[in-house]
Amino acid sequence: AGGVVYREINKCSLTAAYWYTIDFGTAFSGYAINITKGQEKSEPYLPRWGKEYGFDTPKTPTCILFNEDEKCLSFGYEAKMAYQEMSGEEAKKHYFFEDFKMELYSKVDLQLTIKAANGKSMKALKVFSESLRFLKEDALRTISRNTQGKNFLASDFTWVLTVPAIWDLSAKQFMREAATQAGIVTEGDEEKLVMALEPEAASIWCKKLPSDGFISEKHNEESLDQSAGTQYIVVDCGGGTIDITVHEVLDGGALKERHKVSGNDLGGQTVDRKFKQFLREIFPEGVWDQFEQNSPSAAQKIMYEFTYLKQVDKDVQISCPFTLGSLIKEKSDTENFVQSELGASWDGDFIKISRDKMRSFYDESLKGITENLKEIFNCGLNIKYILLVGGYAQSQILQQHITDQFGQQCKVLCPFRAQEAIMRGAVEFGRNPDVVASRKSSYTYGFAVCEKFDENKHKEGKKFTAKGVDLSRDIFRKLVEEDEDLGSQGTRELLCSSARADQVEMNLRFFRSLRKDPVYVDDWGVEKVGSFTVDMTGGGKVKLEIDFGSTEITAVGTNQISGETQTVKIDFMTTDRECVIDGDPEDAASVGSEQSGPSDYSD
Incomplete structure (x- = not known):
């Protein structure tokens, strides 16, 4: 595979486009390298991970190890193995983080801290940025090794970073900030980092697959119908999130989103949590928690073994470390210290778990996925396929459940390399973002303005006077409506005029x-998600163009007097306390559309 990279680099001219894709997952992460010359297309190169530890996978565990001085030591398999081999006392001094991506599931800010396996805390931004730094540097080393030592810089590439479609805007901004701190991009060079939505990337890749690229419920060769009008659901089954999108194939092969993104936080780790809860129940009270505290690395080994057992649908057995067995015997007054009536039995060095009990660990997760899918099927769409992608989609129990629930309504397909679908598809998206022609807005978006007061329309409590004019504050000026189709026309223009010279x-x-x-x-159901500042120097009128149709919401301002353009940074991580605007009428400025002229006032 390395030779492929070498040959591709050497035949490329200076006009070649270099792409790196980072799929930063909850459980596993990886990257793909792609070199494209002109209009030519080449297959992305994905390195294999973990061979020195007996593994051979397209992604490495998303875990990172720091020393007691908060210096990053290792990432992935190396970090996991180093931590597992540490003594209990040594492990307590270090910071070992895994599954931390889920800390960004809800609204976040830069002050967020997360807990390591031993309970010690660190700034989340450092954990994420150091993880991305490792992936960046490993990627640059990989390509340098395969090009006779030629040195590449991060700035030589366009980087594509995958994020869940259902993530909050603040979480996407957080990842961009982490990528900047990791040296993937620099201030002023932000366009070299493209955010790809995970289910979209998977959808793009699955469209390319031949019939022998899928596992189907009838084990026959089944490919995705490419004809215009075909509608299908992509269910990205990750370790943390279930991320769902609905696409329709358009003439020419582009994709249109037919239902706004949906999903939940009931990914594969939900099954892990149920398993851990089960261990607490079958052992004497307090044993598992004490074992985790005293031997965190040994506890990690058990959970890691369970990760691979999740893929099968049968009775399983998990090895029990000597330290856990000794602790159980201490706390138990009987040899049969595993409560077999709960679906487990003890067999020397192993804990045996029945097939039915294994299936029960999935109940909450499968129920959540089923409810999301039923909601989509109730929307009157003509769904022909469900595509299951992501590492968790490799589970036979999950595949069979979705087939049982929806197999009569559509075909259920899973690519053979389900774990790679997002990474490979993100490369395609980076090369051609327009392949997703239209998206649905998940919310109604707008900002606070003031209007001339109308007693028949406005609340008296909102009234104030500025320059002799009665105004009403806190008006929601709508820019985009919930469920609205947003494509290349997803930009909204507004004219901002200052009130003072x-x-x-x-x-x-x-x-x-x-x-x-x-x-x-301040109506019910309305929440503030951020703020932005428009530079008014050089003239009192600025045309603001806000793009809602891409994977991130971005804004550009053009001064109508000087003609200068500015990138307007929308801050989605600012807390309410930091973002209070006092509403001083002297700071009011008119805001209006290009067509209607300035008729309103910013608050």
């Missing part, structure tokens, strides 16, 4: 709602 900037508060037509920004 000496005003140098304008602060705007950004809001969202699941309601179609909120009136005020």
Whole structure:
């Protein structure tokens, strides 16, 4: 495989495009390298991981090890093995993090801290940025080894970073900040980092697969129908999240989203948690928690073994470390210290778990996935396929459940290399972002403005006076509506005008709602998601263009007097306390559309 990279590099001219894709998953992470010359297309190169430890996988565990001085020591298999081999006392001094991606599932900020396996805490931004730094540096070393030592810089590449589609805007911004700190991109060079939504990337890859690239319920060769009008659901089954999107194939092969993204936090780790809860129940009270505290690395080995056993649908057995067996005997007054009526039995050095008990660990996760899919099927769409992708999709129990539930309504397919689908598809997305022609807005978005007060329309409590004019504050100025189709026309234009000649900037508060037509920004169901500042120097009028149609919401301002453009950074991580605007009428500025002229005022 290394030779492929070498030959591709050597035949490429200076016009070649270099791509790195990082699939940063909850349980496993990896990267792909792709070199494209002109209009030619080549297959991405994916390194294999863990061979020195007896593994051979396309991704490495998402775990990272720091020493007691918070210096990064290792990532992936190396970190996991080093931690597992540590004595209990040594492990207590270090910071070992895994499964930490789920810390970004809800709204986050840069002050977020996360706990290591031993309970010690560290800034989340450091954990994420050092993880991305490792993947970046390993990728650059890989390509250097295969090009006779030619040195490449991160800036030589366009980087594609995968994120869940259902993530909050603040989490996407957090990952961009972490990538910047990791040296993947620099300030002013942000366009060299592209965010790809995980289920979209998987969808793009599955469209390319031949019929022998899928596992189907009838074990026959089945490929994805490419004809225009075909609708299918992609269920990205990750370790942390279940991320679902619905696509329709358009003329020419582009994709249109037919249902806004949905999903939950009931991925493969939910099964792991149920297993750990089960261990607490079958052993004498307090044994498992004490074992985890005293021998964290040994506890990690058991959970890692279980990760691979999740793929099968049969009775399983898990090795029991000597330290756990000794602790159990201490706490038990009988030789049969595993409660077999709970679906487990003790066999010397192993804990045996019945097939039915294994299946029960999946109940909560499968119920959540089923509810999400039923909601989509109730929307009147003509779904022809369900595509199961992601590492958790390799589970036979999950595949069979989805087939049993929905196999009469559509075909259920899973690519043979389900764990690689996102990484490979993200390369395609990076090369051609327009392959996803249209997306659905998950929310109604708008910002706070002031309007001329109308007693028949506005609340008296919202009234204030500026420059002799009665105004109503906190009006929700809608830009995009929930469930609206957003494609290449997903940009909204607004004209901002300063109220004072000496005003140098304008602060705007950004809001969202699941309601179609909120009136005020403090109505029920409306939440503030961020803020942004528009530079008004050089002239009092700035045209603001906000792009809602891409994988991130971005904004550009053009000064209507000087003609200068500015990138307007929308801050989705600012807390309410930091983002209070006092509503001083002297700082008010008019805001309007290009068509209607300036009719409103920013708050």
